[in-house]
Amino acid sequence: xxxxxxxxxxxxxxxxxxxxxxxxxxxxxxxxxxxxxxxxxxxxxxxxxxxxxxxxxxxxxxxxxxxxxxxxxxxxxxxxxxxxxxxxxxxxxxxxxxxxxxxxxxxxxxxxxxxxxxxxxxxxxxxxxxxxxxxxxxxxxxxxxxxxxxxxxxxxxxxxxxxxxxxxxxxxxxxxxxxxxxxxxxxxxxxxxxxxxxxxxxxxxxxxxxxxxxxxxxxxxxxxxxxxxxxxxxxxxxxxxxxxxxxxxxxxxxxxxxxxxxxxxxxxxxxxxxxxxxxxxxxxxxxxxxxxxxxxxxxxxxxxxxxxxxxxxxxxxxxxxxxxxxxxxxxxxxxxxxxxxxxxxxxxxxxxxxxxxxxxxxxxxxxxxxxxxxxxxxxxxxxxxxxxxxxx
Numbered sequence: 001x002x003x004x005x006x007x008x009x010x011x012x013x014x015x016x017x018x019x020x021x022x023x024x025x026x027x028x029x030x031x032x033x034x035x036x037x038x039x040x041x042x043x044x045x046x047x048x049x050x051x052x053x054x055x056x057x058x059x060x061x062x063x064x065x066x067x068x069x070x071x072x073x074x075x076x077x078x079x080x081x082x083x084x085x086x087x088x089x090x091x092x093x094x095x096x097x098x099x100x101x102x103x104x105x106x107x108x109x110x111x112x113x114x115x116x117x118x119x120x121x122x123x124x125x126x127x128x129x130x131x132x133x134x135x136x137x138x139x140x141x142x143x144x145x146x147x148x149x150x151x152x153x154x155x156x157x158x159x160x161x162x163x164x165x166x167x168x169x170x171x172x173x174x175x176x177x178x179x180x181x182x183x184x185x186x187x188x189x190x191x192x193x194x195x196x197x198x199x200x201x202x203x204x205x206x207x208x209x210x211x212x213x214x215x216x217x218x219x220x221x222x223x224x225x226x227x228x229x230x231x232x233x234x235x236x237x238x239x240x241x242x243x244x245x246x247x248x249x250x251x252x253x254x255x256x257x258x259x260x261x262x263x264x265x266x267x268x269x270x271x272x273x274x275x276x277x278x279x280x281x282x283x284x285x286x287x288x289x290x291x292x293x294x295x296x297x298x299x300x301x302x303x304x305x306x307x308x309x310x311x312x313x314x315x316x317x318x319x320x321x322x323x324x325x326x327x328x329x330x331x332x333x334x335x336x337x338x339x340x341x342x343x344x345x346x347x348x349x350x351x352x353x354x355x356x357x358x359x360x361x362x363x364x365x366x367x368x369x370x371x372x373x374x375x376x377x378x379x380x381x382x383x384x385x386x387x388x389x390x391x392x
Contacts, residue, residue: 027076027098028073031076035054045079047086047285047286047314049318049321051317052314053075053082056078059119060112061074063115065119066112066115071104072100072108077112080098080105080109080112081108081109083097084109084288085288085306086288091105113302113303113306117305117309120306124192124309125191125312127149129220131146132148132149133186135148140267141270144267145226148224148225149191150185150225150274151225151226151271151275152182153272155179155180155182156179157290159177159178160294160300165297169199170199171200178195178197178301179197179206180193180194181203182278182279182308183217184274184275188315188324188328189311189312189315192217193305194217196301204231207232224237224373226238226239226268226271234366235362235367238370238374241378244261244262244264257385260379260381260382261378263382264374264377264381277327281324282307282311284323285310285311285314288307289304
């Protein structure tokens with residue numbers, strides 16, 4: 001029975017925090033007050049600007065995915081959903097806020113979730129043919145990474161499962177989670193999201209699934225994503241040199257790259273931090289992703305995808321949204337240190353042996369080509385770096 005299941009569904013607190021309580025006496029008046037008031041209040045309550053909120057209502061209604069009911073109009077249905085995922089509230093707290101029964105809250109929450117899932121493919125757009133402006137306009141990255149379309153990384157999201165199912169979902173830190181792979185563009189959007197894998201699954205397992213499954217990650221011909229060292233350096237995916245430091249924390253701002261592979265890994269890391277910023281913006285807007293909501297597992301998986309859909313939608317409609325501004329400011333460092341004076345030529349480049357292999361079948365020629373591509377980028381980058389320093 002839906003209502004009894006709803007009593008067990010939870011997010012965080014049972015009560016509405018004081019700052020989120022409505023001024024009006026019922027849910028309809030509360031919605032009207034927010035949507036008729038200052039835009040900042042809509043941002044606070046519903047996690048998006050008013051015009052963005054209204055447009056989403058129109059989209060879902062036009063596609064026949066949501067409809068007004070006798071008691072709850074579409075705006076209120078979407079508001080219920082946004083309140084739960086945007087403020088991490090238990091259903092009982094939302095009942096208090098909207099003056100609706102648990103069964104009604106649950107029904108509309110699930111209706112909106114399924115409606116957003118229905119339009120998800122409209123908002124996960126594959127990369128375009130051009131060079132991303134974030135690369136083209138930065139001499140550290142252009143022309144070396146001109147064929148790079150984005151970055152790939154994984155993230156763990158807390159999950160709630162039954163005792164009998166907990167084993168596979170327990171990650172290496174002993175916590176229950178689902179392991180998610182995402183391909184991010186350099187303008188903080190998601191190109192692709194694969195959710196639902198158990199926390200104990202390796203990143204390589206999920207990567208193999210992403211590039212082989214029916215709804216697979218698409219990499220345009222001649223393009224590639226950058227990935228970190230837990231993924232293989234294979235066609236369509238350029239990893240750092242694993243024998244050389246590659247995390248940004250290993251490169252202080254005043255660090256001088258000692259050779260070509262260090263320079264490559266340093267710039268590769270600077271580009272790849274877009275995944276941290278994209279995930280950061282996603283979790284800042286939807287804190288439900290930082291808890292373990294007691295919904296059925298399928299619902300928890302859908303919530304991850306739906307949050308990414310809404311993230312992309314808001315980024316498209318309001319690119320200077322306050323949360324995006326916050327994470328754009330955590331951008332690439334503006335200065336790059338120069339090499340020490342005595343360094344004039346890079347060490348001899350060697351083809352690196354893959355430390356990880358992919359279950360996906362890449363033949364020796366393809367793997368060699370991927371390695372040669374990375375080496376050619378590295379050599380060109382280093383030669384320009386040394387020449388530029390010599391002219392100073």
